[in-house]
Amino acid sequence: MKKFNLILNHKKTTISVLPIPSTESWISKLNALSINEKEYWDYKNTELLINTAIHALHSNNNNAAILNYMIKIFHKKKLSKNAKKYYVKKVLHLAVIYPYLIQLIDNYIFEEQELDSNIISRFSNIIYEEGFMSNNYESVCYALFFSIKYNFEIKSIDFEKIRNSNHAILNLLGYLYCCNSDMTDNKKQIKVFKNLAKELLENKEDFQENWVFVYEVLSIGHFNKENSDWKKLKDNKVSFLNAMLLGVKLKQSKNSV
Incomplete structure (x- = not known):
């Protein structure tokens, strides 16, 4: 600054800590929790990963990437009976609250977890009604698509x-x-x-x-x-x-x- 004859006004200057890099904390935390050498994920591990993702969501301005990333971590992982029940229930509930998740539901939940058609029907009827209430026609479209596909x-x-x-x-x-x-x-x-x-x-x-x-x-x-x-x-x-x-x-x- 001296080279250009600039003077620092200490009264009006604050020094801020640089932001955390974007490969950031929530990705590191979820990746760390995803390392599990057991053949099946149990209820405790599943609950911890989901709760960590939800906490990260609230701490990062509801960043859509977080829940998307979480669902893809669970992709192809073997879950115990109780873990699967909890995971499916939690993700379907989150998809009602955050409709951007619905686009992942068919491949990553319905098909991969081999859900009973009654569960798919209940979920689809909910997002149909919620979609019209909020004028979110994309949700209504998915509800109709699921009803056609799963009859x-x-x-x-x-x-x-x-x-x-x-x-x-x-x-x-x-x-x-x-x-x-x-x-x-x-x-x-x-x-x-x-x-x-x-x-x-x-x-x-x-x-x-x-x-x-x-x-x-x-x-x-x-x-x-x-x-x-x-x-x-x-x-x-x-x-x-x-x-x-x-x-x-x-x-x-x-x-x-």
């Missing part, structure tokens, strides 16, 4: 609410939910969803915002010269659905012929 009903399903969401993927999953359902009242809703898709196709702006719903619901005959590119995709049997959802759609198409 159960959403008890408080409200198709009017789904259509009024103006959410393309939610509408598409609502339509596929009806295609997958054996209930007569739900089957009647298929036509209502198709009529909505036709209305959206007529308006260029509406179609641009809802193209995935409109494209997947309507057959090739509804696409004209103005939608020639989409018609070509239809003609080439292109779909934006995964194999499971596409199977539901094709099954309904065959049944309606």
